[in-house]
Amino acid sequence: MSIDEIKIGGLGASRRRVEDNRFIRGAGNYVDDITLPGMLHMEILRSPLAHARIKSIDVSAAWAVPGVRLVLTGEMMASRNLAWMPTLSYDTQAVLATDKVRFQGQEVACVVADDPYIAKDACEAIVVDYEPLPPIVNPTQAMASGAPVIRDDKVNQQDNVVFDWDVGDKDGTDRAFAEADVVSEIELHYPRSHPSPIETCGSIADFDRSTSKLTVYMTTQAPHIIRAAVAIVAELPEHMIRIVSPDLGGGFGNKVPVYPGYVASILASILLERPVKWIEDKSGNLISTGFGRDVYLRGQMAMRQDGRILGVRMHTDSDHGAFFSDAQPSKFKIGLMHSAFACYDIPTAHLTSRGYYTNKAPGGVAYRCSFRVTEAMFFQERMVQAAADDLGMDQAEFRRMNFVQDDDFPHRTAFGFLTDSGQYAKCLDIGLKAVGYDDFLKQKEEAKKRGRLLGIGISTMTEPLGAGNSREYDILGIKMFDSAELRVHMTGKAILRTGAKTQGQGHETTWAQIVAHELGIPAEDIVVEEGDTDTAPFGMGTYASRSTPVAGAAVAMVSRKIRAKARKIAAHLLEVSEEDVDWELGRFFVRSAPDLGVTIQECANAAYSNMPDGMEPGLENNAYYDPPNLTWPFACYIATVEVDPLTGVWDVLNMVAVDDCGVRINPMIVEGQIMGGLTEAYAMASMQFITFDNEGNCIGSNYMDYLLPTAWETPGFELHEVVTPCPHHPIGAKGIGECATVGGPAAFVNAVMDALKDTGVRNIDMPLLPDRVHEALTEQHDVSGAPPLRTDS
């Protein structure tokens, strides 16, 4: 009698992604696909220099180009109090430069013209007279005495320090180190990377003077936050602002911040009273928008001789670029860096962090990472491997003996997070078995005798996904909850809207599966819409793997509200009291007479045609969900590699992933997320970085220098799963989107370092380019990857 949940596309169904129907036909609707009547085009002139005083800007030749409608400079923005805008981290950022340019690629002027070719030609006609200043490309330079103050626009800013911050127990940690038998150390740089969504950022601002309404089609992962920001920055009434985020070609954190191009296109539309489109080019995206990482980490681990970890010290120096526009919960200056070591039972820890301004692009975003968790977990797993080596212990056993045990939950981490569930040792065991750990260790010894270098690297971690709870997590004071609204129509079909914003995660598919699970309405009968602030309920958007933990929970909760009302309707239709009605998937029935029942579709019909006396008609509701805690998925990644000792080239022999993200809504999508994340992890470990030379030139401003991995060189991955349901999430799910990007890099790097163990080299900075590996092998010293780039001149 009861419905087969998999058949209706419910929980656990590897349902094909409904959005792919239009994507694979080229029928997606991205910002650049939208054309409005009378639309003009905007291009941005960017600074060629990293640090320079602007002596003058001559725009007369640009105005003279036929078809030019508007030329905007910082001076014009300043006259409207728009030269600077607030960032998501309580700093300010130049919209268009006025006094100085502070990074290569900074926005200096904008041209609006009849077509983008004209706008680009006119940009080239603008003459800017720069007086070069010494550029700063790393924290060491930023903290040097006599360093130029980059943010001399800020009153009271005497140096290049953005913040000093610490968390944990300093005294307790000092005591732990005093009692330690062994202390291990490691120091490394997590290089600057870039989310590089395939679609760049862009907007179409459309200000309608007759209604005073501003509509902005925009590439944003968080349309509601943008609406609030526009209301504040542009001083427009919030109800007269409509932000529409249509199909997004990826985001990975890059599309969370507010960028100068958005603001300039909005002002241009208001001034010209015509729609103004701005589409960033690829270089503009790479050179100016939210980057990831660029953190220098060092630390120590205190241990007993038997391998028990007693305490950890960590310090980070982070490079934020010219403006502190990181996207992260306001309370945490270096994001959730202190989630490091959460999977290990460590009594005490202390983290100190200092942020620096440099002459580099601003906007440390969580590149497929829950707020600096990628750096935290990379450091953790590099530290753990170094510690195991120093102790002479097997790296798997060292992890196992220090794991939080299955019956120790809930567990308070040394930095104060509360983890709630997991089976860490089980995941590790599955991973070791899959990779053939013991056999590989033997193979490695055999290979060594023949001059071949094999290595194995492990990375195990639990990470905090799904900010927030509202007690601790907010952005600019707005609490990090999320929402869903469900309308069930008379025929039992439904529309669901949430405050999240899909950008490849497959919300249109998976949200419907949650509704199907809760109500028994087939997933194909539910349409999902997100991204239009005029129709979607308020939410904080999609990043930090928060959609399923927060918005997904709201989808379950609103479905339950609908079911509660449907139960009353069912009782009315069945002519029994509500207490006598039971539920099975898709159907209410009389407990004492199970054959007597009504389907959810019949209840929906009655909600519009035959409701009980006194009941409000209709079957729709909304839910705002404030999660009690973060979710804590666990992952175990193990890579094996062979290093060519003559060239330093390394090949991945095997990569095994064991992920426990709790209950899986759509296993196929989960696997896709893990494979995508491992691919990005492999890229960061092997080839990908943005660096800078002594002049502050960005090396990595195009896709010949900044490499995205392709199917040709990316290794295969073997995936395994463990399911430990989240105890507080309504359907037991945990975040997954970012686990592999976060945990993956350390597995590859640890594997290469394991192959090089006999050299005594402790660290090679990512990416492990062949020349770096070769240098470590032949020179037997650590290899730093910190900018400035080593060149001949």
Next chain:
Amino acid sequence: MYPSRFSYEAPTSIDEAVELLRLGAGEAKVLAGGQSLLPMMKLRFASPGTLIDINNIPDLAYHRADADGTYRIGALCRHAHLEKANGLAEIQPTIAAAAPLVADPIVRTRGTFVGSVCHADPQGDWASVMIALGGSVVAQGPDGSRSIPVSDFVSGPFQTVLGFDELAIEAVVPAPVGDRAGGYLKLERRVGDFATAGVAVSIERSGSSVARAGIGLTGVGSSTIDASDAAASLVGGNLTDDEIARAAELAASASRPRSDHRGSADYKRHIVATFVTRLLSNLQLTNQEAA
């Protein structure tokens, strides 16, 4: 990515193309595969006044061996044509080894061999291969055609001796002296990346004795490098381990790499030596073969 304004011509004969080049007076560029030119135009690194698209000229897509063993590649022969050519490894082993390593499969379906040589990117693969093979380029101008050895053809980074009114219509590899063997190795950070370093090797020998050798180096100088001393050192020898080691050392010292984000200069020189050694060691004959 919006290029500057340009005009577009699509001639249907070589003569018409040459006339358009003449009229272009140095402001015209030839469009064949466009895999380097179009990105450079979009970045506005190149802003030609006129694009002369030669894709409508018939009978230029060939690659063929003459009866005497001379091998000819027409101006519209795509990389993929060579990659997929049956039996190429037997007659042109260096070309066959390089073809699947050029850029990525997408570029290989559009980009052309001759266009790549004319682009004269120091990181281009085909110029190295042509140097190793002692090949030449046939240029057609208003007053007739001439043949230019590739070692003279490339005059600097992205520069050739081709006149503004000349169209490169064919690449020619001379017939081998004896048996031809060779190979190509390239180190790249990722498929489709420019070479960190690349080495093309070709030898021709009678029995076990090397009659002719060529070594071209990719991405380790401001233009493609002809490691002629290294190649000359092999002639008359039998590819002994000592001879190979000497050639590797000479090739490395002929390279002029710069340190950059792909690797240090020292590392690139080391890769040149390693690749020369690997390539030549693969060509060593077993005693049985030599006999």
